[in-house]
Amino acid sequence: MSILEKLNAVKDTVPHYWPIGAFIHHNPLKGFEDLNFKEGLDKAQSIFGGKVYMEPSYYANFYNEGKISSEALEKNILPVLKENGYETYLTEAKEFMLNISPTWNGLRNYERLKTTKIDQELHKHLQENSIYNRRKKWVKELTRHMTLYEIHDALFGTTEKELIEKDVIEFISRFLDNDQTTLSMSDRQLGMFEVFKLYENIEHNGDATSYVEKMLKKLKIKDAEKYFLTHILKLHGWAGFIKYRSEDSSYEAQKQRPSSLMDYMAIRLHFEWKYIGAEVINNFRILQTYINENSARTILKLLQAKGKLTGAYNDMMEEHNDYDEILDAYIQDQINLNTLQVQLAKEALPCLDMTLVEFSKLTSLIKKEEGYLWLKSLEDTYITSYVDEFTTQHSYDEKPLSTAIFCLDVRSEVIRRKIEERGAYTTFGAGGFLGLPLHFVEFDKPNMLALAPAIVKPKSIVFEVPSEEHEEYNHTKNIAKTSKKVLSDLKNNPYTPYIMVEAIGWMFSLKLFGKTFFPEKTKKIFSKIKPTKPKTKYTLDKLSSEEIEKYLKKLYLNIINKVLITQSDTILDDDGIEILCKHLILGEELTVEVSSKLIEKLKDAYKVNPADYAEQKEKLQRVGFTLEAQVQHVETILSMIGLVKDFPKFVTIVGHGSLSDNNPFESALDCGACGGSISLPNTRAVCMIANKPEVREALKAKGIDIPSDVKFMPAFHTTTTDEISFYDTDILNEEELELFATVQQDFKEASLHSREERVKVLPNCSKQEELFLKTMDWSEPRPEWGLAGNIGVFAGPRESVQHVDFGNRMFMHSYDASIDNENADLLTRIFDGPLVVGEWINLEHYFSTVDNKVYGAGSKVYHNVVSKIGVYNGNYSDLKIGLPTQSVFTEGKAYHEPVRLLTFMEAPLELVGKAVENSLAKPFILNEWIRPIIIDKAAKKVYSYENGDFIVIKELD
Numbered sequence: 001m002s003i004l005e006k007l008n009a010v011k012d013t014v015p016h017y018w019p020i021g022a023f024i025h026h027n028p029l030k031g032f033e034d035l036n037f038k039e040g041l042d043k044a045q046s047i048f049g050g051k052v053y054m055e056p057s058y059y060a061n062f063y064n065e066g067k068i069s070s071e072a073l074e075k076n077i078l079p080v081l082k083e084n085g086y087e088t089y090l091t092e093a094k095e096f097m098l099n100i101s102p103t104w105n106g107l108r109n110y111e112r113l114k115t116t117k118i119d120q121e122l123h124k125h126l127q128e129n130s131i132y133n134r135r136k137k138w139v140k141e142l143t144r145h146m147t148l149y150e151i152h153d154a155l156f157g158t159t160e161k162e163l164i165e166k167d168v169i170e171f172i173s174r175f176l177d178n179d180q181t182t183l184s185m186s187d188r189q190l191g192m193f194e195v196f197k198l199y200e201n202i203e204h205n206g207d208a209t210s211y212v213e214k215m216l217k218k219l220k221i222k223d224a225e226k227y228f229l230t231h232i233l234k235l236h237g238w239a240g241f242i243k244y245r246s247e248d249s250s251y252e253a254q255k256q257r258p259s260s261l262m263d264y265m266a267i268r269l270h271f272e273w274k275y276i277g278a279e280v281i282n283n284f285r286i287l288q289t290y291i292n293e294n295s296a297r298t299i300l301k302l303l304q305a306k307g308k309l310t311g312a313y314n315d316m317m318e319e320h321n322d323y324d325e326i327l328d329a330y331i332q333d334q335i336n337l338n339t340l341q342v343q344l345a346k347e348a349l350p351c352l353d354m355t356l357v358e359f360s361k362l363t364s365l366i367k368k369e370e371g372y373l374w375l376k377s378l379e380d381t382y383i384t385s386y387v388d389e390f391t392t393q394h395s396y397d398e399k400p401l402s403t404a405i406f407c408l409d410v411r412s413e414v415i416r417r418k419i420e421e422r423g424a425y426t427t428f429g430a431g432g433f434l435g436l437p438l439h440f441v442e443f444d445k446p447n448m449l450a451l452a453p454a455i456v457k458p459k460s461i462v463f464e465v466p467s468e469e470h471e472e473y474n475h476t477k478n479i480a481k482t483s484k485k486v487l488s489d490l491k492n493n494p495y496t497p498y499i500m501v502e503a504i505g506w507m508f509s510l511k512l513f514g515k516t517f518f519p520e521k522t523k524k525i526f527s528k529i530k531p532t533k534p535k536t537k538y539t540l541d542k543l544s545s546e547e548i549e550k551y552l553k554k555l556y557l558n559i560i561n562k563v564l565i566t567q568s569d570t571i572l573d574d575d576g577i578e579i580l581c582k583h584l585i586l587g588e589e590l591t592v593e594v595s596s597k598l599i600e601k602l603k604d605a606y607k608v609n610p611a612d613y614a615e616q617k618e619k620l621q622r623v624g625f626t627l628e629a630q631v632q633h634v635e636t637i638l639s640m641i642g643l644v645k646d647f648p649k650f651v652t653i654v655g656h657g658s659l660s661d662n663n664p665f666e667s668a669l670d671c672g673a674c675g676g677s678i679s680l681p682n683t684r685a686v687c688m689i690a691n692k693p694e695v696r697e698a699l700k701a702k703g704i705d706i707p708s709d710v711k712f713m714p715a716f717h718t719t720t721t722d723e724i725s726f727y728d729t730d731i732l733n734e735e736e737l738e739l740f741a742t743v744q745q746d747f748k749e750a751s752l753h754s755r756e757e758r759v760k761v762l763p764n765c766s767k768q769e770e771l772f773l774k775t776m777d778w779s780e781p782r783p784e785w786g787l788a789g790n791i792g793v794f795a796g797p798r799e800s801v802q803h804v805d806f807g808n809r810m811f812m813h814s815y816d817a818s819i820d821n822e823n824a825d826l827l828t829r830i831f832d833g834p835l836v837v838g839e840w841i842n843l844e845h846y847f848s849t850v851d852n853k854v855y856g857a858g859s860k861v862y863h864n865v866v867s868k869i870g871v872y873n874g875n876y877s878d879l880k881i882g883l884p885t886q887s888v889f890t891e892g893k894a895y896h897e898p899v900r901l902l903t904f905m906e907a908p909l910e911l912v913g914k915a916v917e918n919s920l921a922k923p924f925i926l927n928e929w930i931r932p933i934i935i936d937k938a939a940k941k942v943y944s945y946e947n948g949d950f951i952v953i954k955e956l957d
Contacts, residue, residue: 003209003216004262006225011261013047014232016247017240017881018676019178019869020665024454025672025787027843027929028855028881037900037928038372047145047233050854052847053371054898057102062378072380073097076373084365092352096363097370100345104367107344108337116340122356123339130338132331135295142302145230148219148284149276154305155290155298160275165235167271169876171199172238172264176245178253178868192259193266200270208266215269219276220283231268232261237879239264241869250457296323300330379899379931382791386804387942387954390794390904390935394803400426402650402743403643404715407432407671407679408813408834409656410790411719413806414757418750420802425746426648427798428641429812431834432656432673433682435637438462439622440681443536451674451682453837455920460629461622462685463539535730538685541624548620555616556581556608563606568598585613630689631698637686638704640826642797642816647710649736650743651690654724655683656717660783665860665871665884669719669786672837680716684727687712691731711736715747720784721771722754761785761807763890781860781886788845788888788896793838795830796906796935811838817907824915827907831919835903839921839930842901848882849898852889856882901930909936909943909950 001009012031018024027033032040041052062068077094081087100107131138143151149160174185175192187195193208204211221227232239242264245254276282281290291298300323303309309317309330316326342360346352352359401424406412408429416427437452443464452458543551560577564570572580576592583590584602587610602608625633638644643651657678658669671679689695690712699706714727724747732740755768762785765771773780785808793811794801801812813834820826848856857863857880863871870879888896903925905912912934916925925932925945932945933953942954 001225003213003224007228007261007265009225010229010232011239011243013229014236014240014243015881016244017237017870017879018244018454019241020865020871024676025668025837025841025844027840028847029843033924033927033929035927040927040929041372047229048854049145050847050851052850053375054850054894055102056097056104056370056374058894059374059378060098060102063098067381068374068377069381069384072377072384073373076377076380080365080369080373086362086365089352089354089362092349093362093366095349096345096366097374100348101367101370104341104345107341109340109344110337112344113336113340116343118336118339119343119356122342122360123335125357125360126338126342127335130331130335132334135299138299139291139295139302142299142306145233147227147230147234147272148282148287149272151287151302152276152279152281155281155301158279164268164271164275166876167274168235168268169238169872169878171196171267172242173867173876175257175259176241176253176867176869180865180868188257191257192263196263196267196270200274202270208260208262211266212262212269215266215273218273218283219269220285222284228265231265234268235878237870237872237881240881241879294323296327300327303330375899378897379902382899383902383931383933383944383953386792386902386904387933387935389804390796390800390906391937391942391954391956392803394799400424400648401739402652403428403648404652404654404747405430405434405641405643406654406717407656407673408793408811408838409671409719410787410806410808410811411784412654412656412717413808413810413812415717415722415724415750415754416812417802417805418753418757419747421753422746422750428643428814429798430637430641430814431830431837432671432679433833434633434653434679434686435640435829435833436633436682436686438682438685440464442681443533449675449677449681451677451679453673453833454675455836456833459622460625461619462624462681464536464681465539466534467537468535538681538688539624540630540685540688542626543620543623548617551620552613552616553578553581556585556613559606559608560584560602563598563602567601568595570594570598581608584608585610625689627694627698630692631695631702634686634690634695635699635702635704636829639819640829641814642819643814644704644819647706649710650740651710651712652715652726652743652747653683653687653712654715654717655679655681656719658784658786659718659720660780665857665887668883668887669784672787672841673833678716680714680727683716684714687714687728711740713740719786722751722758724748724751758784758808781884782890785895786887787841790838790842790845790901791897791899792902792904793835794904794906795827795834796904800906800935815905815907817911820907820911822911822914824907824911824918827905827911827915828918831915831921831925835919835921835930838903839901839924843929844882845888845896846898846900849888849894849896852882852885856880856888857884860884860886900928902933903930904933904935906935906937908938909934909941 015026015028015030016024018026029040029044032044035043044050045052059068063070063073073094074090077097078087078090081090081093086093127133131141146154147161149158149164152158153161172192175188175195177184185195185199187198190198193211196202197204202211204214216224216227239261242259243261245251246258246260248254273282281287300309300313300317304314304317313326313330316329317323320326342356342363345363346354346356346359354362403426404416404419405428406416408431412429416429419425420427431453433452433456437450437456437458437460439458439461440449440451441447441461441463442449443466448461450458557577560581564572564577570593572592572594579588579590579592580594580602582588584599585608655678656671657680658666660666660669668676670676673679674682690706693708696706696708711732713729716725716727717723718725726744729737729740752768755771759765759768759771762771763782771784789807789809790811791809793813795813795815797816798812798814801810806812811834813830815827815830817827847854852858857871858873862873863880863884864874866872866879872879888894912932916922916932919925921930924930926948928945934943934945934950936943937956940956941952942956943950944953945951
């Protein structure tokens, strides 16, 4: 294998890390999804070292609270015992898991060791099966995934790791910076490694790959693939971001400032050699010789560095150098403690008829398997409970005044339930982007947002343009923009720390202290200088060739005119400017007198040239959708949710987003189906399209007859406060407005009751008003619970679950299997989009809860935004890959319950099977990274997918 192939073989160990401005929930163990869930977690644990299940005490408490049933636990323990010949010990195994395992580590007690007689037969068994007598293997285990400099630090007390990682982070954070600082690194267009050579004055004529090969030889690395993985794991957040940008051809920063994991590896290995090269032990060949001659000292020093030696052993190492004697004492102590642990555990099971040696084997088996057994038992208990509720009969007869389509986001569940309680309303759930992927350019904003799941690349561009005069907006906007620019310029200028406080400190203190101590009053003050956005519409139709040429001509004529006025003495009339324009972009003859210097400036500096003309033309050709595409999008979304007939007067489509200040993770609270942005643009676009007569006429021919008086109305759900705002109501006449006022009032009442439910579970919140304060308080670490608590997905008719209170824990996608085709195209779409995103969300919450240090982001208190791409701790650290503790914990206890996504599908088993085969989600369905449950009412059976097969878990009446 080549060096590149070896690096590629291990790069998927770390997941993509999307920039925090478009935070994408992701499974941090995505690289292991080709394995069965349990196998994947075992392998990941061996690599990352983090926990993959909660502590036994966590699950035991759930059992005692009734959240894990005895039947589920026994059903899962028994096959493991049978496979190993222990099936007669079910009661004892269960007792061990419940009452002994939660205190397992406490049984290794030095004080009890003094008063307890050690069983010699057990002691001999544990000694023979320990790693302690195989020093080479022990050293290999202790140094697994350690770099040369980390081993050197452990053995000789140096601090090279701190120096190396700091240097690496300093360089890559500056190179990858997305304009957070005005002091940008120069020459970044050359690429990461080429700039690094200038940065470090490296004389190397080759590329990053050849430099890596050179460093590997210097360090005497035998297994390059393994060492690449070791280095990737050191800063796997940064590695994940570099991997993401290098593999996303549309990421603009990567186009302008290319980087690769090979560049990153060259940088890391350079700094490793820079610091280790001057040491006596500066390669693995010399290190191995040292270890062979000093194995006892090596093991003790490695144990000491990993915090596994008690104070007594640390003192012994300082007092004398007989490391073999110290290590022998350590080994003897460890085996004695392990023996004591087993003996005390068996004493807690006085009726157990089993030798201590055999009991030791049983405890080893249970400790190895218990995490998964507990997890599956918790999941099975939920599955049994939900299946019972989903399969009870309920009917809802009242014809609705309005239908509301919400995102399937778990936070929509309560508000949907409250709306339905108001009377004549039905609700549906769909992916937040509504099957309409688009690049959106908001009015008066320069950037373009990709509003679609991360795995979908939108092809169409939609602009938001004003539909009314907006002079007042422009005036207010200019004032606000000027103030913002002054603050930004001063803050980023390196000389301003000396004058900042005296010059404008009062402006910062007003916002900082105001939004911390007086958030409501501060909001009122700043809202007065915030411009009111005018009414807008979207560019949803394709532009004609004539329109494209018209817009491009206007663009380039304006550029040329501006350059002539501000930077040239040349005077041209309108005809002359047009002649110059055609010469520059079309190559036509130049019949006016213009200097060659000015022409070159227009071509190079202002991009008035054929290449830019072609690029801008291609962009404008992507604006909007053809009529056929518009019809298809509306048909797809209505068919997917089963709304194809009996339309009510109003079909309200509700997008959503979060609202909070001073929160780097805000985009994690917005719509995951829209790439971490709000879904209002998708909502408004679908409504505008669905209200078009020509679209409805085409839909009618496809069997979806929407009466002409039915109106699609866009709305926006602020998930932090459960407020619902309505848009584009100006399309309604007076009579319709009066009728729609009833809908608005009912939604308002539903919001109020939803907030009442929300405040009961949000810490430091006892009344509704505090929810609004949390949105603007700069000191608020948890504006809402977001997607924490998510437990599953339901895809099926709303009637099957409308009576169930999920407490904002279930993603709900409406689906009617009766209108799907035999190839399961509709269900496949649900699997490809919502289910994929749901798995990412679910497993990011899972792993951020079971081990926040390894897979999460730690406390927000220590976070700093770096390079506008992520957060790290303090002045430098790895990029934090998951969720902060405040998103999944409260007062030190897990708020989120880490379980796999329980995926309930109400559909025939055969249809589900076809959808699985056709879906992008197939690997993590078949490998059980989610738990599929199929409710087949036609066959009167409920199935669960387990161990590679669908098994019947309930027969329906």
